[in-house]
Amino acid sequence: MNLTLTEILFFVLSAITIISGALVIFSRNPVYSVLYLIVTFFAIAGHYILLNAQFLAAVHVIVYAGAIMVLFLFVIMMLNLNETTEPKTALWSKFAAVIAGLTFLPLLVGALKTSEAVVMTQPQNSDIGLVKTLGQVLFTDYLVPFELSSVLFLSAMVGAVLLGKKSTEETN
Amino acid sequence: MSAIQIIPIEWYLTLSAILFGMGALGVMYRKNAIILLMCIEMMLNAVNLSLVAFSAHHSDPGAQVFVFFIMAVAAAEVAVGLAILIMLYRNTGTTDVEVLNRMKW
Numbered sequence: 001m002n003l004t005l006t007e008i009l010f011f012v013l014s015a016i017t018i019i020s021g022a023l024v025i026f027s028r029n030p031v032y033s034v035l036y037l038i039v040t041f042f043a044i045a046g047h048y049i050l051l052n053a054q055f056l057a058a059v060h061v062i063v064y065a066g067a068i069m070v071l072f073l074f075v076i077m078m079l080n081l082n083e084t085t086e087p088k089t090a091l092w093s094k095f096a097a098v099i100a101g102l103t104f105l106p107l108l109v110g111a112l113k114t115s116e117a118v119v120m121t122q123p124q125n126s127d128i129g130l131v132k133t134l135g136q137v138l139f140t141d142y143l144v145p146f147e148l149s150s151v152l153f154l155s156a157m158v159g160a161v162l163l164g165k166k167s168t169e170e171t172n
Numbered sequence: 173m174s175a176i177q178i179i180p181i182e183w184y185l186t187l188s189a190i191l192f193g194m195g196a197l198g199v200m201y202r203k204n205a206i207i208l209l210m211c212i213e214m215m216l217n218a219v220n221l222s223l224v225a226f227s228a229h230h231s232d233p234g235a236q237v238f239v240f241f242i243m244a245v246a247a248a249e250v251a252v253g254l255a256i257l258i259m260l261y262r263n264t265g266t267t268d269v270e271v272l273n274r275m276k277w
Contacts, residue, residue, distance in 0.1 A: 004178060006178045006179065007178060007179065010179050010183065014187050017187065017191065018187075018190060018191070018194070021191060021194045021195075021214060022194060024198065024207075024210060024211070024214065025194060025197060025198040025201055025202065025207075025211065030204060030206055030207060033207055033210060034210065037210050037213070037214070040214065040217075041217070044217055044220075044221060047184075047187075047221060047224075048221075048224055050179075051184075051224050051225060051227075051228040052228055053224050053227070053228065053236055055236075056224060056236055056239055056240065059240065059243060060220075060243070063243050063246075063247055064213070064217075064243070064246075067247060068213065068246070068247060068250050071250060071251070071254060072206065072209075072210065072250075072254070075206065075254050075257065075258065076206060078258075079258070079261050079267065081204070081206070081267065085266070086204060087203040087204055087266065087267070087268035087269075087270065088203075089201070089202070089203050094201060096200075097197060097200035097201040098197065098201065100197075100200055101193060101194070101196060101197025101200060101201070102197075104193050104196055104197070105189070105190065105193040108189035108192065108193060109186060109189055109190075112182065112185050112186060112189060128227070128228070128231055128232070128233045128236065129228070129233075129236060133233050134233055134236055134237060134240070137233045137234060137237050138237050138240070141234070141237075142234075142237050142241075145241060149241060149244045149245075152244070152245065152248055153244070153248055156248035156249075156251050156252050157251070159251075159252050159255065160251045160252050160254075160255040161255075163252070163255035163256055163258075163259050164255040164258055164259070166262075
């Protein structure tokens, strides 16, 4: 079986994604979970590059690995969470979770297998992932959702600040 | 030669399903609320990956714009979720979701 370079890249990236994703779940220390999640996100960014979605790969690295994960790491270090503060899970609960998760997986894969084969048009232009194409679509067809997302960000910012600050009765 | 001509879309969908299943397993397996948020991020990423695969195979940039919006919503969700977590930690001194069982009654 001869593998092309692209297939080798796909398998290596998939292996990194799945292994580090499993380590996110099963590592005891929350800081290690965050670091493994960053590895997962970088592998997914590699998948985006393989799929010719260069702009999304860049945004993914900037937003997820850059902003969201720093936020997670900051909160974990501020709350000083480590292995000793980790909540204990009962053994039967872990057992039930693993069984439920492992039965969910074949369900999804089986649903994929039994679904009708999608007739794919042969992809012609491979530059749909570039900033120029995406920007044209974003600012013409999807202009209203784009403006609405700014309202979402404003409300999220107000909510985060309100929730995060100490109440005035507490400080007085 | 790019990946969309070589790698069938079923492989990407299977990888996405595995990633989503692992995120769901993590939500059931862990009790730390921060790890639960991280597992939700993993499930969102699985959906994003399948959307990008569909977009590349259909030569349709609409799905990639959709992924862009999902990332924006995820960022807002994490900001609010972590603020709620900090408030929870300030009130209860732990991030264990089992403490939050008072809404059952």
